[in-house]
Structure formats: structure tokens, C-alpha cells
Amino acid sequence: MEYARVAPVIAVVLIVGISFASGPVMHLVDLTRSQPGSSVFCDEGGDVAVEVIEVASDQFEIQQQRGESVDYVLETGPAVVNISAVDRCPQIIYHLEVPGLGLTSKKVYFIDNTSELQLRLTVLAESFESHRIQQETYNGTLTIEVQGDDNRTVYQENISISVDG
Amino acid sequence: MDRDFELDTMDTAKRQKVLRSFQRLCFGDTRGQLLFLGALLVYFLTWRKGVFINDTYVIANTLVAVADGHLFIDQVRFGPPTGLSPGMNVVDGKLYGRNYGQVFLALPVLWALQGLFQVVEPAIAISAIFSLLLLGFAIQLGKVLGGENRLRVAGSIIAVMLFGMNILVARETDQYFVPIFALQLATLVTAAFIPVFVYRLLSRVDDRTSAVLAGIVVIVATPVTFWATIPKRHSLTTLLVIVSLYCLYRSREGNDYHRALHFRSLAYATVGLTAWIHAGEGLVLLFALTLIDLPTAPSNRPRDLVFVGGVFLVSLLPFLITNTVISGNPLEPPRLLTRLEDSKTVLGTGSEMNHTSENTGGKISGGTADGSTLTIFFLTLSGIIDVAISVVERTALSMYRGVLALLEPQRVYQTFIRSGTQGEYLTTPKHAARNLSVLESMPLLSVLLLIPLLSYKNHNSTPTSEAEGIPAVRVVDYAVFAYTGLLLLVTMPTLPIHASVTVRYLHPIYPLGVYAIFRFTHLPTLVKENRMAFVWTYTPGVIIGGQLFILAVVLMGLPELSAIQLYAKISLTTGAGVVLVAGYSLWNDRANSTATVAVALATAVTTVFLLVAAFELYQAGLELFLPISNVLAETLQIEWGF
Numbered sequence: 183m184e185y186a187r188v189a190p191v192i193a194v195v196l197i198v199g200i201s202f203a204s205g206p207v208m209h210l211v212d213l214t215r216s217q218p219g220s221s222v223f224c225d226e227g228g229d230v231a232v233e234v235i236e237v238a239s240d241q242f243e244i245q246q247q248r249g250e251s252v253d254y255v256l257e258t259g260p261a262v263v264n265i266s267a268v269d270r271c272p273q274i275i276y277h278l279e280v281p282g283l284g285l286t287s288k289k290v291y292f293i294d295n296t297s298e299l300q301l302r303l304t305v306l307a308e309s310f311e312s313h314r315i316q317q318e319t320y321n322g323t324l325t326i327e328v329q330g331d332d333n334r335t336v337y338q339e340n341i342s343i344s345v346d347g
Numbered sequence: 348m349d350r351d352f353e354l355d356t357m358d359t360a361k362r363q364k365v366l367r368s369f370q371r372l373c374f375g376d377t378r379g380q381l382l383f384l385g386a387l388l389v390y391f392l393t394w395r396k397g398v399f400i401n402d403t404y405v406i407a408n409t410l411v412a413v414a415d416g417h418l419f420i421d422q423v424r425f426g427p428p429t430g431l432s433p434g435m436n437v438v439d440g441k442l443y444g445r446n447y448g449q450v451f452l453a454l455p456v457l458w459a460l461q462g463l464f465q466v467v468e469p470a471i472a473i474s475a476i477f478s479l480l481l482l483g484f485a486i487q488l489g490k491v492l493g494g495e496n497r498l499r500v501a502g503s504i505i506a507v508m509l510f511g512m513n514i515l516v517a518r519e520t521d522q523y524f525v526p527i528f529a530l531q532l533a534t535l536v537t538a539a540f541i542p543v544f545v546y547r548l549l550s551r552v553d554d555r556t557s558a559v560l561a562g563i564v565v566i567v568a569t570p571v572t573f574w575a576t577i578p579k580r581h582s583l584t585t586l587l588v589i590v591s592l593y594c595l596y597r598s599r600e601g602n603d604y605h606r607a608l609h610f611r612s613l614a615y616a617t618v619g620l621t622a623w624i625h626a627g628e629g630l631v632l633l634f635a636l637t638l639i640d641l642p643t644a645p646s647n648r649p650r651d652l653v654f655v656g657g658v659f660l661v662s663l664l665p666f667l668i669t670n671t672v673i674s675g676n677p678l679e680p681p682r683l684l685t686r687l688e689d690s691k692t693v694l695g696t697g698s699e700m701n702h703t704s705e706n707t708g709g710k711i712s713g714g715t716a717d718g719s720t721l722t723i724f725f726l727t728l729s730g731i732i733d734v735a736i737s738v739v740e741r742t743a744l745s746m747y748r749g750v751l752a753l754l755e756p757q758r759v760y761q762t763f764i765r766s767g768t769q770g771e772y773l774t775t776p777k778h779a780a781r782n783l784s785v786l787e788s789m790p791l792l793s794v795l796l797l798i799p800l801l802s803y804k805n806h807n808s809t810p811t812s813e814a815e816g817i818p819a820v821r822v823v824d825y826a827v828f829a830y831t832g833l834l835l836l837v838t839m840p841t842l843p844i845h846a847s848v849t850v851r852y853l854h855p856i857y858p859l860g861v862y863a864i865f866r867f868t869h870l871p872t873l874v875k876e877n878r879m880a881f882v883w884t885y886t887p888g889v890i891i892g893g894q895l896f897i898l899a900v901v902l903m904g905l906p907e908l909s910a911i912q913l914y915a916k917i918s919l920t921t922g923a924g925v926v927l928v929a930g931y932s933l934w935n936d937r938a939n940s941t942a943t944v945a946v947a948l949a950t951a952v953t954t955v956f957l958l959v960a961a962f963e964l965y966q967a968g969l970e971l972f973l974p975i976s977n978v979l980a981e982t983l984q985i986e987w988g989f
Contacts, residue, residue: 185500186495186496186497186499186500187499189499189500189503189504190482190486190499190502190503192503193478193482193502193503193504193506193507194479194482196507196510197475197478197479197506197507197510198475198479200471200475200510200514201467201471201472201474201475202466202467204467204468204471204514205465205466205467205468205471206465206466206467206468207465207466208466213468213471213514213517214468214470214471214517214518214519214520215517215518215519306401
């Protein structure tokens with residue numbers, strides 16, 4: 183049947199044709215929505231109002247692991263914040279510093295006017311070899327910062343991280 | 348005019364012949380190609396773009412370096428700017444990555460993507476490729492099932508419709524991450540060959556329907572799909588193991604001496620390529636292969652061994668050359684080098700790193716410049732001997748530790764059966780593990796416990812139509828057993844380990860497990876005889892079961908980690924169910940359809956995991972590449988509890 187032979191050819195021509203026509207070279211039609219949240223497409227800076235709802239600082243703990251290539255893992259806790267009044271593309275930074283371990287761990291959240299109004303911030307769990315763990319507890323500082331036109335700290339807490347095991 | 352027509356016909360015939368040879372070489376036959384396309388479609392649907400696990404940074408930075416024409420890393424494009432991420436090594440003040448075999452495989456993919464993205468937007472390109480794959484799948488499906496014309500038309504319409512839907516919701520993609528996309532695409536294509544080679548191996552042993560079924564099981568009921576889009580080594584090294592076993596089988600099949608010798612040497616060639624990616628895994632494969640191949644080979648004449656050894660050495664060349672360029676010692680792979688974290692004082696800051704990377708000469712060229720070639724030769728030779736002794740020592744020690752580890756009940760229990768912190772994980776989420784055990788990752792594997800019962804009942808038969816000596820299939824069985832055993836010995840001392848998700852160090856055992864299920868158990872017979880029971884349990888199992896799981900997580904307000912452990916419990920329960928019912932069906936034929944239902948449920952549970960993992964759990968804040976998948980993930984987004 184002729185149409186069975188022709189249909190795939192038409193499909194391929196349509197798909198390939200539209201792909202190239204919308205591409206950066208021909209650019210006959212723009213088919214992709216830009217992502218203002220990305221630093222490439224958004225004018226960096228601006229500001230955002232941040233309301234800290236909850237910080238699970240009690241969940242930070244260094245736990246001994248059974249595996250032999252990694253001896254200890256730092257379990258981390260999340261923070262929940264509400265955001266409003268987003269202007270351009272500021273960043274929210276969730277930051278943990280433990281001087282006793284020489285550890286600085288932070289995660290940057292790029293904010294724009296499409297961001298969720300409630301964010302759950304996390305920092306990465308870190309792993310340590312046993313020789314680095316010398317104390318039973320470590321003191322750390324947990325910070326939430328906003329970086330935009332101006333940088334400011336919206337939350338800071340000194341936490342005690344116990345070593346389990 | 349007639350002459351032109353004749354030339355055209357000849358060209359078409361020649362083109363078709365070339366296409367058919369290509370199809371046979373890569374996929375075996377149309378069914379193999381169908382499995383490949385099917386796997387690609389599933390992987391594209393669940394492709395999360397970006398870095399899922401932080402040791403990908405090093406591989407991505409290595410790819411950027413290799414694309415720039417050198418092995419050392421002079422710009423840290425991904426991850427912490429100091430380069431301090433897992434797997435980063437230092438030699439003479441220069442940074443080096445690892446898994447160079449994986450990186451070189453991704454290099455042509457990177458060039459292709461860079462070229463493609465110059466003319467087509469990434470999201471549109473991925474949507475177009477997805478639709479074209481779907482069209483190809485429909486056409487091939489028509490060839491296998493019949494009704495080709497209808498499927499060509501239907502496939503064309505659906506492909507265009509899905510392309511339309513994708514471009515409606517497509518977003519711009521940041522091309523900064525193209526090296527990571529290239530690594531992902533290379534891994535994804537490699538992973539799509541795993542079900543193909545499981546099918547090709549089993550289709551030579553069993554009937555083709557069972558072999559196709561095994562290929563499908565690899566895609567929908569093993570963690571192969573989970574790791575298919577995560578650019579780690581596991582998909583590649585797993586594929587090389589399966590290809591090696593396939594070649595081993597072909598080397599024992601038939602009476603063609605030269606063909607057998609070629610396949611035997613190809614089986615060893617995979618070792619060299621594996622070593623280029625991960626030297627340790629290459630060594631395990633080499634041990635398993637020689638352990639089984641040498642005693643069972645129909646001929647071990649010196650000229651056979653020289654040929655096989657020659658091909659093996661050639662396959663090792665990329666590995667040896669890479670090591671020599673990096674460390675000056677051909678036997679010292681990146682994983683034996685000094686880690687960046689151990690040598691902070693040597694490297695210092697990022698600016699120092701840039702300074703040292705200006706020296707383009709490696710260790711060897713520096714030495715040659717001094718003129719004392721003989722001294723360098725002996726130093727290199729002594730270095731080679733040192734590393735060789737260290738490798739033998741490490742292997743022996745590792746196996747000894749492996750035996751001890753296998754004797755620790757709790758370690759074995761947590762690796763294979765139940766991984767999460769027991770008892771309280773639903774109430775205290777901070778203790779809940781984010782990992783699954785082997786059985787939680789693939790509950791269907793539990794049926795392997797029935798093998799002793801089955802061998803007692805003597806259900807399995809051995810083909811007898813092979814050439815002289817041990818049948819080909821038995822040789823592969825032994826090799827599967829030897830490889831799995833050695834892999835367990837080498838990896839057990841480090842297990843269970845965090846950030847492993849599906850015990851990824853044991854990744855090859857999942858497709859090998861499928862091979863074992865189809866070789867030694869009555870599961871394929873059960874499913875073939877109760878096809879409708881399987882389909883009508885599996886399909887609602889995935890559709891309704893998946894929704895029920897998400898509903899339960901939302902209603903219980905579970906945190907993400909507890910949701911993972913809830914899944915683990917469900918998975919273990921189906922695993923236990925399947926082994927009990929399938930075991931009972933051995934003695935009572937009336938339980939066959941119930942056993943098929945249990946098998947379908949265990950299969951569906953893993954499929955649900957693979958889907959939920961991509962769309963809900965383990966998302967790590969990543970977007971999905973395919974626009975419609977991303978919209979679906981955003982729509983389904985769960986507000987996790989604490």
C-alpha cells in the first residue's frame with residue numbers, strides 16, 4: 183500500500199524539517215521557551231524576600247558507616263523557606279561550615295519569577311575517612327543567605343553535630 | 348533509461364545488503380534491533396539531564412580535557428572550582444581524571460552533539476530523535492508481529508503527534524552542559540545494548556520468544572534502566588561482560604575453527620576495553636574468563652594461544668598507553684594514583700593548578716630530555732614490576748577479605764536482602780537509608796533460590812548438538828558463575844556502601860541474573876504458557892500500582908527517604924511471594940497461573956521503581972530532557988514530608 187510507504191517519509195521530513203527550521207542557524211520559528219532561572223538567560227542580581235519556616239538543624243549528625251572505603255557520613259537536614267517579591271534572578275544559598283573538619287558545604291538555588299513559592303533547601307551529605315573524625319561533637323554554623331544586588335544573611339544558627347558510632 | 352533503472356536497483360540491493368549486515372553485526376536480527384530501540388525509548392523517557400552523583404564531575408571535566416587534546420584537566424568546568432571531587436588524581440602537580448575508556452567513547456558523541464546543537468535546539472533535537480526512534484520501533488515491530496503497513500502509518504502519526512506535543516512544552520537548554528549530555532548519551536546507547544546481547548546470547552540457547560522476553564525483563568525489571576542515563580561506568584562494564592560471554596559462547600559453537608578462534612579472542616578483547624574503564628573490573632573479567640576458557644577450550648595449541656593473547660594485548664593498548672602518558676607506568680591505572688584529597692599540600696590553589704598545567708610534557712618526555720634513556724628504561728621497568736606485584740597482592744588480599752566478608756551474616760543480609768536501617772525508618776527519617784539491597788532492587792532475582800529444587804527435579808535440559816567437549820552453554824554457565832563469584836569476592840568487603848542506590852558495584856549481576864533465571868528456572872515457561880495472566884497483571888500492576896504507591900506516600904506525608912524504604916518493603920514482599928508461589932508451582936501445576944501473577948507483580952514492582960525514580964524519587968533537582976517527561980514530572984511533584 184502506497185500510503186504505508188509514504189507516511190514514514192512525510193513524518194521524517196516534518197520532524198527533521200521543523201527541527202532545523204527552528205534551530206539557531208535558520209531560526210524561522212522559535213519553539214523553545216527561555217528559562218529565566220538560568221544564569222545564561224537571566225540578568226543576575228535583584229532581590230527576594232525570604233521567610234524561614236523550618237530548619238531541621240537537629241538532623242545534622244555524623245554517622246559511622248559499615249563500608250570500608252568511606253568510614254563516616256555527615257547526615258544533613260533540610261530547611262524550608264517561603265519566598266516572595268522576586269526581582270530578577272537572585273540566589274539563595276544554604277551554607278554549612280564546620281571549621282573543626284575543614285568543611286564548607288553549600289548549595290546555591292537560582293531564583294526567578296517561575297520558582298516555587300516554598301523551597302526545600304538541602305546541603306550535600308559529605309563523607310569522611312576515620313582519621314579525620316577525632317572528636318565526639320563538632321560545632322558548625324548553618325547559614326541561609328540571599329545574594330542579589332546586595333548580599334545579606336537571613337538566617338544563622340550555631341549547631342552541634344554529634345558523631346554517632 | 349533501462350540501464351539507469353538497473354543501476355538504481357543494484358544500488359538499492361547493495362544498500363539493503365549493507366544495512367542488513369550492519370543490523371546483524373550490531374543487533375543479531377530484527378528482534379534484537381527492536382529491543383535496542385525499545386530500550387532507547389524507555390531511557391529517553393527517563394533521562395534526567397545533569398549530574399546525579401558527584402563523581403560525574405571528574406568524568407565530565409576529563410571529557411572536556413580530552414576534547415581539548417590532552418589527558419590532564421586544565422579547566423574545572425563542573426563541580427567545585429578547586430577540582431576537589433571524588434576520583435580526581437594528581438600526578439606531578441597536574442590533575443587527571445579516571446575512566447578514560449568511558450571518556451573516549453563519549454568523545455565522538457560530544458562532537459556529534461556539539462555539531463547538532465549548532466543547527467537544532469537541544470530540547471527540539473532530543474524530541475526529534477525520540478520521535479524518529481519511535482517511528483523506527485513501530486516499523487520494526489510491524490516486521491516482527493505482522494501488520495507492517497498499519498504499524499508504519501500508526502507509528503508515523505504517533506511520532507509526529509509526540510513531536511508536536513514535545514515542541515509545545517520545550518524549554519531552552521543551557522549548552523554549557525553539553526559534555527555531560529554527551530556522557531549521558533554514550534552511556535544510554537551502551538546500556539541499550541545490554542538487553543540486546545542478553546537476547547542474542549539466550550536466543551542461541553533457548554527459543555527466540557524466551558530470549559526476547561529476557562531482553563524485555565532486562566529493560567523493565569532490572570536496575571539497568573536506572574543507571575542507563577547516569578554516566579557512570581556500570582552500564583559500560585556490564586555490557587562488556589555480557590559481550591564477552593556471548594563471544595565465549597560463539598567460540599564453542601559449530602565446527603568452524605577460524606570463526607571459533609576469532610570469537611574466543613574477541614571474548615578476551617573485551618577485557619582490555621573493560622580495563623581502560625576500570626582496571627579492577629577488567630581483572631575480575633580476565634580471571635573469570637581464563638579460569639573457565641582455558642580448561643574447557645577444544646584446543647590450546649600454542650598458535651591458538653598466541654593469536655588469542657595477541658588480540659588481548661592489542662585490546663590492552665589504549666589502557667597501557669593512557670597509563671603510560673599519565674603516570675609513566677603502563678600498569679598503573681588512574682585509580683592507583685594519588686587522590687587530590689590526599690595531596691592538598693602539593694596542589695594548593697586553583698591558580699597553582701593552572702600554572703602547573705602549562706607544562707605540556709609528561710613524566711616520560713621529561714626524562715628523555717635528560718638523555719639517560721637506559722636509566723629511564725630500568726626505572727620504568729622497576730615501576731612496572733612494583734605495580735604488577737602490588738596488583739597481585741591487592742587481588743589476593745581483596746579475595747581473602749571477600750571470603751571473610753561473605754561470612755559476615757549482617758553484611759550479606761544488608762547487601763542482598765534488607766538494606767535500610769531496620770525498625771524505625773518510617774518514624775525517624777534521618778536514619779532511613781537511601782539505598783536498596785540487591786533483592787529490593789530486583790525482587791525477581793529471588794526465584795534463583797529455587798535452582799537447587801529445580802536441579803533436584805531435573806527440569807533443565809542441556810543441548811547436545813554442540814561440537815566435541817563441554818557444550819557451549821555449559822561453558823557460559825560456568826563463566827557466569829565464576830564471574831559472579833569473583834565479583835562478589837572483590838566487592839563484598841566494601842559493601843554495603845552509601846550512595847549506591849541499587850548496589851551498583853554489583854551491577855553486572857542483574858542482567859546475569861536474568862540469564863540465570865531464563866537458563867535454570869521454569870519462569871519463562873510459566874510466562875509463555877500463561878501469557879494473558881502475565882499481561883493482565885503486569886499492566887495494571889504498573890499503572891494502578893504506581894499510582895497507589897504515590898498516593899500512599901502523599902497520604903502518609905512521608906519524607907523522600909522513607910518513601911524509598913516503603914518501596915523497598917513492597918519490593919521484598921513481592922520477591923518473597925514470587926519465590927514461594929513459583930516454588931509451590933513446581934509440585935502443583937494448578938498453581939502455575941498464580942505463580943505467573945506473582946512473577947508479573949515482581950516485574951511490575953521494579954518497573955514502578957524505575958518510573959518513580961525518574962519522576963519522583965532520586966530526582967536530585969534535575970529536569971528531564973524530554974519536554975513531555977519533564978512536564979509530567981513537574982505535574983507529579985510531591986511535597987515531601989519531614
